[in-house]
Amino acid sequence: MTSLVTQLSDILGQAFAAEGLDTSFGRVIFSDRPDLAQFQCNGAMAAAKAAKKNPREVATKIVEILKGNNIFSKIDIAGPGFINLTLTDVALKTYISGLVDHPRCGVDPTAQGETIVLDYGGPNVAKPMHVGHLRSSIIGDSIRRILKFTGYNAIGDIHMGDWGTQMGMMISELEILHPEWVYFDPTYTGDYPAESPVTMDDLEEIYPRVSALCKTDEARLEQSRKATVDLQNKRRGYYALWKHFVTISLASMKRNFTALNVHFDLWKGETDVHDLIAPMVDDLKSKGYAVESEGAIVVHVKKNDDTKEFPPLILYKRDGGVMYGTTDLATILERVRDYDPVKILYIVDKRQALHFEQVFRGAKLTKIARDDVELTHLGYGTMNGTDGKPFKTRSGGVLKLEDLIAMGKDKAIERLDAAKVGDTFSEDEKANIAMKVAIAAIKFADLQNNFSADYVFDLDRMTSFEGKTGPYLLYQAVRIKSLLEKAGYKAGGDILLSDQDRALYLMITELPEVIDTAVRNYTPHVVCDHAYKLAQAFSSFYGNTHILSEENAAQKQSWLTLSAMVLAQLELSLDLVGIEIPARM
RNA sequence: GGUCCCGUAGCUCAACUGGAUAGAGCACCUGCCUUCUAAGCAGGGGGUUGCAGGUUCGAUUCCUGCCGGGAUCACCA
Structure with missing residues (x-):
């Protein structure tokens, strides 16, 4: 199904077209001012600038056209030329009703199975995994999930460091x-x-x-x-x-x-391309791309218009050994040969930006990757401690990943015991819940941030489980499950809109745009943000509205349906960031 | 030194890619558990978006210059 703002954008776009302006000016977004309207279009101002017209005059003309459309209950112009739009409840209800049984919460795939290879994880053989591997793994896995959901053939490759x-x-x-x-x-x-x-x-x-x-x-x-x-x-x-x-x-x-709960489709390593290296370098030598320099074999990737120093990509060191740039180049060769991807994404520490720039330039220069293959380094920020310096444990060492997970789990068990909710649960179930709570806390703490910035890793905050945390989201989702179960909810009935639930319904319609943004920018944090806002809005609604004691049966059913839709969105959103929800907690 | 990134509430982070009154969480204060899970809800205080200019109807966002912090600059990954 076409998303609500896409439908509205089409309507506005046609109105702009009727005025001889580009349809793209009709882009509608959710309102920044919910007190004024549900949706807004800022295109009149941009269109006016492009056409050298008065913005309010342009907006007025657009609004005149829109007046003929009965899906709007209110259309007005504010400030320099904002077009504020509010839908009739009938129109909103029509859209929401189509959302009720939608298996993908109203989000249609936008890709057609194009292949994208994602390179993340990158653990090293013979070295323990530590918290430094966390970011690459969970960010990469989340982007993979999001791309896959959007219809790409997303392939996650662990790319182990096993040959250095x-x-x-x-x-x-x-x-x-x-x-x-x-x-x-x-x-x-x-x-x-x-x-x-x-x-x-x-x-x-x-x-x-x-x-x-x-x-x-x-x-x-x-x-x-x-x-x-x-x-x-x-x-x-x-x-x-x-x-x-x-x-x-x-x-x-x-x-x-x-x-x-991090998944890989391929468990390959540097070793897997070792046999490709010698023929690749021979080929590059014969074509003149690879040359001898100071005893090493290199590809010069400096471009003429570079103002800065640009070191060459070294294929063979003086001692004959290969470097990770060599294996990375050979890996591109292999991936292009075996998967023919439209994109290869590297989720690797941003400090390696220069390295990837060298490799990508090398791959394009030598035609190992065609020009239309997108090679992108999604460099995430350094994981710092609360002192702002690279994270170390109190004793100054690195924190092993399994120790971190164990700490989170212990903390969750403590919490379950304190709240006495787990008293009637089996030890197995308690352990399972504690694990899910711990992983949710660890992942959400990281993924809610824009990954390109440095990240302050704060164990105490992460395991407090209060406020904007993974466990909060699990808690809200589980409460809805419990509610639906108590009510013996079965799908059906009419959607009834009222002042106390309309905002929540509107929020549910935002998901397609949220995911679209996440895909375009490779930013899982916008999905986290939406999930949190939705959970919060539901919690507020839940606190103000006693559903089970509602006497109007149709109203009660409608609220239960709304709850079920919120739950479905929470489940989907959390799944896209790799977080699992327990049955109860 | 060259290049690149960052600077938003006391702290940790958002801000739909130039939009309206810059939002959350933590911490702090005030209420709310004999009705659906209080890991919660309602409310309050807290901001010259590092500084100074510029472009624009409009700037946290774009440009210039400073200040402060970080990363990186061929044989480690």
């Missing part, structure tokens, strides 16, 4: 600690053990230690680089050891992402 220097650090360290291991015997030709000689805990201990060491010890770093190159050349023992790293890391990642 950190692998060389780990392997070389194990070789120093355990030179006798069969993995390090170059003459060994048999099979390697099926069981990993190290655990995730071992890896978690080794990485930060060696990483720090390599920063000060040039020789040790050299050793790591060497091991990295050997691994990338698939030295048998190294490769077997690396396989173990991947296996044990995957188990840990899957635990975290399942808990977070």
